[in-house]
Amino acid sequence: MGRFDSVEGETPPGTHWMIERCYATGSVTFNIFTVGHIGGNAVTAVGGFVGKMQNQVMIKNCYSMGDVEVNRSFSGGEDSFVGGFGGYMTSEYAVINHSFSKGSVKSHNNETRWHSVGGFLGDFVTNATIKNCVALGSSVSMQGNQTNYPPYDPLTNPNLNGKERVGRIAGFKTGNIENCYAQVSMILYHSSSYSGTPTPIFNPPTIPVTPDNRNDKHGWGISMEKMDIFWIGPSASSPLFDPAVWNTSLVSQNGYPTLR
Numbered sequence: 660m661g662r663f664d665s666v667e668g669e670t671p672p673g674t675h676w677m678i679e680r681c682y683a684t685g686s687v688t689f690n691i692f693t694v695g696h697i698g699g700n701a702v703t704a705v706g707g708f709v710g711k712m713q714n715q716v717m718i719k720n721c722y723s724m725g726d727v728e729v730n731r732s733f734s735g736g737e738d739s740f741v742g743g744f745g746g747y748m749t750s751e752y753a754v755i756n757h758s759f760s761k762g763s764v765k766s767h768n769n770e771t772r773w774h775s776v777g778g779f780l781g782d783f784v785t786n787a788t789i790k791n792c793v794a795l796g797s798s799v800s801m802q803g804n805q806t807n808y809p810p811y812d813p814l815t816n817p818n819l820n821g822k823e824r825v826g827r828i829a830g831f832k833t834g835n836i837e838n839c840y841a842q843v844s845m846i847l848y849h850s851s852s853y854s855g856t857p858t859p860i861f862n863p864p865t866i867p868v869t870p871d872n873r874n875d876k877h878g879w880g881i882s883m884e885k886m887d888i889f890w891i892g893p894s895a896s897s898p899l900f901d902p903a904v905w906n907t908s909l910v911s912q913n914g915y916p917t918l919r
Contacts, residue, residue, distance in 0.1 A: 678718045680904065680918050683708045686725035686762065691732070703739045704746030704781065705729050707762050712745060712787075715752040720904050720918065726762035726796070731769055738773040740781030740830070741766040743796050748834065751786030757900055759793035761915060765800040769853045775830030776801040777876070778841055782824075783834040790837035791899050794828055794878060795915075800848040800857045801825045825849055825860070826876035838873050838899070843880030 689705045704711040707723035722744075729741050740747040743760035759779075766776045775782035778794030801824075824831040825848075827841035848857035873879035900907070905916040 676716050678709075678716070679720050681708075681721045682918060683723040684725060687727045689729045691730070702747060703729070703731070703737050705740075706742045706745035706781070707760055708758075709745045710747070712748045712750070712753040712755075714750045716750070717754040717756065718745075718758060719754075719756045720901070721758045722760065722916075722918075724761045724915075727764045729766045729768065731767065737770060738782075739766065739768050739770055740773075740775050742777045742779055742781040742830070743794055743799075744779045744792070746781045748780065748783035748787040751784060751834070753783070753787045755780070755789050755792055757791045757904075759795060759916075761795045763796040763798045763800075765798075765802075767802045767853070770803070773824075773831075774801065774803050775824045777825070777830035778827045778845060779839070779878075780829045782831045783829065785833045787834035788837065789828065789834070789839055792828070792839045793881075794839075794841045794845070796842065796845060798846045798848060799825055799827065801830075802848075802850045802855065802857050803853060827880075828878040829876045832876040836874050836876065836878075839878045840873060840881050841878035843882045845880075 687705060687707055689703075691703065702711070705727060707725050707727045708721060709718065712718070727741060727743055729739065731739065741764060743762050743764045744758060745755065748755070764776055764778060766774070768774050773782075776799055778796050778799045779792055780789060783789070826832070827845050827847065828836060828839050847860050849860045850857040900916055904919060906919050907916045908914075910916065
């Protein structure tokens with residue numbers, strides 16, 4: 660579920676189907692109070708821009724501004740993937756490039772299966788790719804029902820230890836993350852109990868980051884006052900967001916780029 664519920668390209672290798680220069684401004688709230696599969700294949704996928712991407716699809720130069728919230732009060736045997744921009748990428752040929760999300764993400768889920776929540780993308784498979792993307796929400800909150808699984812340790816084993824996964828860029832990373840960034844003040848919250856209260860998973864609550872994190876599930880942390888440097892990119896000859904496509908006139912005022 661998202662502004663695009665599900666997008667699907669061709670199955671064999673070849674030319675990508677393209678979604679380009681699109682945006683979503685409203686928030687997404689998804690309440691599930693009865694048993695039933697959403698989106699097929701026993702997967703609930705919710706994002707601010709797109710729910711699920713399948714096969715050879717590329718999303719480029721797009722953005723979402725709204726918050727994303729999922730409330731699931733039952734356990735019906737479905738995996739759940741929730742992200743600020745997208746929920747789930749199911750194909751190794753899927754790509755998201757030069758895009759950003761602004762909203763915060765919250766998933767309150769009574770499901771006992773896999774549960775991934777990310778500031779930009781919930782979950783994606785091996786060889787799917789997110790590159791040159793940014794997550795700018797203030798928080799990512801995961802509240803689940805995973806008390807029968809090993810404790811969640813986001814630093815020493817963020818992908819495999821337990822069934823709950825949360826990150827600033829992606830909740831779970833088996834695909835490729837290339838040159839991605841996140842709001843440095845974004846706080847990740849977690850509770851392994853459906854009835855519990857999510858608490859920050861890091862102490863201090865923001866993540867200690869270095870530039871090397873730009874290919875990691877948490878991204879390279881940037882601060883709002885440095886947004887003008889960020890949008891220009893690593894050099895004038897290789898901006899992260901093409902000034903021919905993006906209008907960055909509001910950046911110096913802590914605003915956000917818009918499409919031309």
